[in-house]
Amino acid sequence: MIHKVLYNLGVSLRNPVLKSHYKFLLESDHWSLERLQAYQFGKLKELLVFAYQYSSFYKEEFDRVGFDPSEFKSMEDFKRIPIISKQDLLAHSAEVRSTYPFKKTVQSETSGTSGATLKFVRNIEWDSAARAALWRGYNWYGVRPWDRNGYFWGYNIDPKKVPITRLQDWLQNRFRLFSYNEEDVKAFAEKLKHGTVYIGGYSSMIYETAKMVNCLGIGDDIHLKLIRGTSEKIYESYQEEVVKAFGRRITSQYGSAESGCIAFECPCGSMHIAMENVVVEVIEGEIVVTNLYSQSFPIIRYKLGDSVKLAEPDFKCKCGRAHPVITDILGRVGKKIEGKESNYPSLTLYYLFKNLGLTKNIILNYQAVQKEKGKVVLKVEQDTPKFEPYLRIEIDKYFHDDVDFVILWGQTLHTHQGKLKDFITELE
Numbered sequence: 200m201i202h203k204v205l206y207n208l209g210v211s212l213r214n215p216v217l218k219s220h221y222k223f224l225l226e227s228d229h230w231s232l233e234r235l236q237a238y239q240f241g242k243l244k245e246l247l248v249f250a251y252q253y254s255s256f257y258k259e260e261f262d263r264v265g266f267d268p269s270e271f272k273s274m275e276d277f278k279r280i281p282i283i284s285k286q287d288l289l290a291h292s293a294e295v296r297s298t299y300p301f302k303k304t305v306q307s308e309t310s311g312t313s314g315a316t317l318k319f320v321r322n323i324e325w326d327s328a329a330r331a332a333l334w335r336g337y338n339w340y341g342v343r344p345w346d347r348n349g350y351f352w353g354y355n356i357d358p359k360k361v362p363i364t365r366l367q368d369w370l371q372n373r374f375r376l377f378s379y380n381e382e383d384v385k386a387f388a389e390k391l392k393h394g395t396v397y398i399g400g401y402s403s404m405i406y407e408t409a410k411m412v413n414c415l416g417i418g419d420d421i422h423l424k425l426i427r428g429t430s431e432k433i434y435e436s437y438q439e440e441v442v443k444a445f446g447r448r449i450t451s452q453y454g455s456a457e458s459g460c461i462a463f464e465c466p467c468g469s470m471h472i473a474m475e476n477v478v479v480e481v482i483e484g485e486i487v488v489t490n491l492y493s494q495s496f497p498i499i500r501y502k503l504g505d506s507v508k509l510a511e512p513d514f515k516c517k518c519g520r521a522h523p524v525i526t527d528i529l530g531r532v533g534k535k536i537e538g539k540e541s542n543y544p545s546l547t548l549y550y551l552f553k554n555l556g557l558t559k560n561i562i563l564n565y566q567a568v569q570k571e572k573g574k575v576v577l578k579v580e581q582d583t584p585k586f587e588p589y590l591r592i593e594i595d596k597y598f599h600d601d602v603d604f605v606i607l608w609g610q611t612l613h614t615h616q617g618k619l620k621d622f623i624t625e626l627e
């Protein structure tokens with residue numbers, strides 16, 4: 200009860216518009232697709248007009264292609280706006296930033312996993328809309344934001360910041376796994392058994408913890424309403440281990456600092472796009488996102504760098520929600536494996552291992568490392584070298600003799616130093 204009071208107090212002080220956004224999202228949760236699209240179009244037009252007026256970067260971009268936002272009439276028009284990348288935002292961040300005098304903003308930055316860190320300010324509506332979309336996702340599972348929760352996101356915590364992090368965690372009824380030594384994992388698992396409602400973090404971290412919990416045999420009596428896995432690809436092999444340790448599957452939530460919450464998986468297993476907050480396009484297999492609340496630093500037709508797949512337009516989720524569905528997040532785009540003769544997208548590995556799962560029911564976790572042209576070291580977590588012939592057959596289908604693969608079995612993939620990457624190259 201105290202945490203509900205604290206939470207509401209915190210919200211009113213920090214972010215007074217959050218509650219009204221949340222209420223709105225619970226209502227629009229039941230809207231028809233036509234109604235959602237009409238609403239989204241209206242918000243999009245507002246943003247485009249705003250960006251044209253207050254961001255010199257977008258004014259120039261729109262003028263360059265002859266796009267007049269006040270004449271904006273259909274999504275076909277929208278496609279004329281140039282697509283931008285993180286490099287564009289980094290190179291022009293001063294011009295992208297809008298000149299409108301917002302009363303309240305939040306400092307923000309992207310995680311540095313894909314190169315340089317992008318710093319920007321978010322107007323409070325942006326921050327609220329993103330949080331409200333998360334809360335709606337929680338609501339689908341009967342979870343309330345102030346419920347007791349465990350958190351895994353503990354990379355590289357500066358020891359000096361531990362006390363303040365603990366205080367913030369206490370205020371949010373949250374406890375966190377600071378390290379992965381046996382004692383800490385035991386203490387964490389113990390807390391999960393007493394009044395913890397949900398947990399969240401990178402899916403690879405949840406998986407690593409689940410493995411330890413299973414190994415120590417301390418997973419009984421854990422009953423959670425939600426396990427929220429963020430952003431990283433969730434491998435099917437993770438789910439088996441996590442179900443065994445924590446009693447339910449990881450629920451996928453997809454988003455980024457720039458875009459806010461893009462999609463949340465419903466209890467029927469579909470990742471519904473929060474189209475009240477974002478416009479999602481998929482162009483040549485790559486996600487392009489527009490954040491409808493990003494007035495302070497407009498994010499319009501922005502390439503996030505992930506390869507995704509959408510459900511067919513006539514797909515209807517059993518849950519009844521009309522919001523379109525992302526069926527698959529395949530991973531980062533843009534990295535390439537260099538063979539002796541040709542290059543291959545790193546996603547080839549994803550398909551190769553997926554095939555192995557589908558045709559032979561062999562589920563493996565992997566990480567590929569390339570240090571020299573024509574050669575790849577493939578680390579496999581499972582210690583099952585008996586599967587090597589099957590793996591070799593799949594590799595040959597895609598790479599023939601062009602890339603030599605060294606396969607190492609029984610490897611530790613996660614260093615706990617950052618997000619788990621499935622392909623690391625030192626050639627680029």
Ligand SMILES: [Zn+2]
Nearest residue numbers: 465469516518
């Ligand atoms: Zn659904």
